[in-house]
Amino acid sequence: MKEIFTILVSAILVDNFVLSKFLGCCPFLGVSKKMDSALGMSGAVIFVMGLASAATWPIQTYLLTPLKLDYMGTIVFILIIAALVQLVETIMKKYLPALHRALGIYLPLITTNCAVLGVTLLNIESQYTFIQAVVNGIGAGIGFMVALVLFAGVRRKLESCDIPKSFQGLPITLVAASLVSLSFMGFAGLAENMFK
Amino acid sequence: MKKQGKLQYLTNGLLKENPVLRLVLGTCPTLAVTTLAVNGIGMGLSATVVLICSNLVISLLRNFIPKQVRIPAYITIIAGFVTIVQLFIKAFFPDIDSALGIFLPLIVVNCIILGRAEMFASKHGPIESVLDGVGMGLGFTVVLFIMASIREIIGSGTWMGIVLTADAITPMGILKMAPGGFFVFGCLMALANWLSDRKRGKPAVSTAGCAGGCAGCAGCAQHAEGADAEAPQNDHPHVEKGEDK
Numbered sequence: 001m002k003e004i005f006t007i008l009v010s011a012i013l014v015d016n017f018v019l020s021k022f023l024g025c026c027p028f029l030g031v032s033k034k035m036d037s038a039l040g041m042s043g044a045v046i047f048v049m050g051l052a053s054a055a056t057w058p059i060q061t062y063l064l065t066p067l068k069l070d071y072m073g074t075i076v077f078i079l080i081i082a083a084l085v086q087l088v089e090t091i092m093k094k095y096l097p098a099l100h101r102a103l104g105i106y107l108p109l110i111t112t113n114c115a116v117l118g119v120t121l122l123n124i125e126s127q128y129t130f131i132q133a134v135v136n137g138i139g140a141g142i143g144f145m146v147a148l149v150l151f152a153g154v155r156r157k158l159e160s161c162d163i164p165k166s167f168q169g170l171p172i173t174l175v176a177a178s179l180v181s182l183s184f185m186g187f188a189g190l191a192e193n194m195f196k
Numbered sequence: 197m198k199k200q201g202k203l204q205y206l207t208n209g210l211l212k213e214n215p216v217l218r219l220v221l222g223t224c225p226t227l228a229v230t231t232l233a234v235n236g237i238g239m240g241l242s243a244t245v246v247l248i249c250s251n252l253v254i255s256l257l258r259n260f261i262p263k264q265v266r267i268p269a270y271i272t273i274i275a276g277f278v279t280i281v282q283l284f285i286k287a288f289f290p291d292i293d294s295a296l297g298i299f300l301p302l303i304v305v306n307c308i309i310l311g312r313a314e315m316f317a318s319k320h321g322p323i324e325s326v327l328d329g330v331g332m333g334l335g336f337t338v339v340l341f342i343m344a345s346i347r348e349i350i351g352s353g354t355w356m357g358i359v360l361t362a363d364a365i366t367p368m369g370i371l372k373m374a375p376g377g378f379f380v381f382g383c384l385m386a387l388a389n390w391l392s393d394r395k396r397g398k399p400a401v402s403t404a405g406c407a408g409g410c411a412g413c414a415g416c417a418q419h420a421e422g423a424d425a426e427a428p429q430n431d432h433p434h435v436e437k438g439e440d441k
Contacts, residue, residue: 019374020374021228021374022224022225022227022228022374022377023224023228023302024224025223025224025227026221026223026224026307029220029223071279071282071283072279073301074275074278074279074282074301074304075272075275075276075279078271078272078275078304078305079268079271079272079275082267082268082271111267111271111305112305112307112310113305114224114302114305114306117301117302117304117305118298118302121298121301121302122298125298164386165389165390165393166386166387166389166390166393167382167386167389168389169389170220170382170385171382171383171385171386171389172382172386173382174378174379174381174382174385175378175379175382175383177378177382178375178376178377178378178379178382179375181374181375181378182370182375184374185373185374185375
């Protein structure tokens with residue numbers, strides 16, 4: 001239990017996927033312009049990351065490793081993620097139309113979100129158990145949401161600033177991201193020392 | 197798009213439509229692996245090889261892949277080549293493999309490669325596509341190399357493993373960490389904007405290119421916001437300039 005909590009906290013704060021591992025930067029820069037879209041996108045990401053972790057772990061453990069097909073991992077995982085995203089979208093459209101309207105346009109984009117493939121590969125690399133893998137997936141998703149929502153607030157402030165011409169648009173956004181990421185470095189060591 | 201010589205497909209990716217600084221694709225590996233100049237080159241060249249191969253195969257198969265399933269088909273082709281490159285690097289350059297770590301398999305979801313497949317290779321013949329792949333790949337590599345050099349020289353006082361200033365000046369370690377990556381990338385992009393502003397005589401991107409450029413700038417994620425039908429005002433200054441002409 002302690003271990004799981006440590007994984008969760010470190011995935012959300014200490015090793016934040018976007019701000020310290022640089023996974024999922026494209027949607028981070030792209031969708032953080034408005035609070036609504038930031039929430040929608042990260043909601044979809046949490047959902048898919050948890051599911052993808054749960055789906056890829058058994059396949060790696062019971063299929064690829066016994067058959068010595070480890071090197072096919074990347075291809076298999078990306079196909080699983082693509083299929084999963086499609087499946088989730090179809091099911092959601094049928095049974096949860098309200099949620100589908102809210103998350104709909106973000107779902108297809110998740111296939112190419114490197115954070116999702118990244119978390120499944122990291123789960124295998126870190127040799128997590130099934131529960132740890134799922135917790136890590138959900139934690140990474142929540143971390144993505146924290147980063148996105150915080151940064152949407154920062155960008156709103158940026159809009160009213162007088163920015164030098166060359167820095168307008170993405171450059172100043174990246175510099176602001178650098179500051180947000182700097183503040184997240186303050187969480188370093190939090191997870192290890194939490195239970196002392 | 198205007199009629200272009202074959203050579204222009206090649207130079208397009210290097211300057212006018214540089215994938216990282218102009219189209220803003222593939223930001224994740226750009227930020228993550230550029231702590232050492234060697235890693236920048238390794239990542240850039242791996243992505244280039246994958247890009248050339250996938251562009252070639254996709255443009256050859258472009259008439260056979262049904263439109264509805266094209267994205268999964270492209271991803272499968274790309275993932276195949278990524279696995280080949282990954283095994284090759286594991287076998288011959290184990291140092292680079294451990295330095296790039298998870299970002300080597302993540303070339304699969306690098307938006308540059310899928311972006312070029314969708315925007316270019318699916319509409320052009322094999323020769324043009326290969327040239328485009330070479331140009332885009334080299335443009336990516338050059339930017340990675342420059343950025344990694346800046347971060348390595350200031351962040352650890354070395355360059356390509358050669359000690360430069362590390363003994364005389366204490367290196368600013370922060371540049372090797374995550375915040376430094378965002379910061380240097382932001383500054384480089386501002387520099388690119390400034391340089392293209394000064395060359396106003398030549399429009400940075402042809403008007404037809406703008407459409408592609410915008411789709412590219414929108415990157416893997418901004419399509420979502422495109423649905424809001426709100427053109428980002430400040431994100432793409434070069435686009436507005438192109439239209440002024």
